[in-house]
Amino acid sequence: MGMNEQQTQERGRNMLAAIERILASDETIQATTRRVTRLAWSPQDAARRVVRHYATSTAGAGALAAVPALLPGVGTMAAIVGTVSVEMVFMMKTEVEMCLALLYLFGGDLEDPSQRQMAFLLAAVSTHDVATGRNLLVDLGESSWDALWSYTPRELSKLVAKVFGFVALAHAAERVGRGILLMMPVLSVGIGAGLNYAFTLKVGRAATGALLLRWHNQMA
DSSP states (O other): OOHHHHHHHHHHHHHHHHHHHHOOOHHHHHHHHHHHTTTOSSHHHHHHHHHHHHHHHHHHHHHHHHGGGGSTTHHHHHHHHHSHHHHHHHHHHHHHHHHHHHHHHTTOOTTSHHHHHHHHHHHHHHHHHHHHSSOHHHHTTOOOHHHHTTSOHHHHHHHHHHHHHHHHHHHHHHHHHHHHHTTSHHHHHHHHHHHHHHHHHHHHHHHHHHHHHHHHHHHO
16 A cells, blocks of 8 residues: 555544544434434435435534634634634534435445445545545446445445545645635625535435435335
């Protein structure tokens, strides 16, 4: 393994450790999923409700991250430099919870190690693809989503660490544009909330597509 790959996996493991420390319990995720989908009229509608719920959570994080920008000068620079990594971890934590909720919604077992790793992988790959516009699985030479469901927990664990490393880089690059927008203090809170909401909606739709495909294949 080359130095760059080692650094990528180490970066990914660090992000994973931070996320897992604050991740909601399976019971909380399951209860949240049941609550927000109780009026859903189809699996697709239920998935949309789950995605909107978690997008609203990341919108709140975006607004809070922009609050220091309301203080001219030092406050603006603190918003650009000091809150990005914290917001990144919170967003990824929320998007992992969203993918766990979607997995549960489509009949997955959150206690199964392989399925749980797949939810983490789904969150990371979808986040990276939305942030960069590239297909990370293709870039890494990995198989289709269907093939990944047959990977062992150990294989998935290694892949998840690598992918989360790439996600950390993609998030940092995606936030450069956010930093420029935060130079406009009065608009920054709305911008932060709006960008996070739209970003998580796109991640959720990508994850839903992959899970719907698997669900339809199982039903066939």
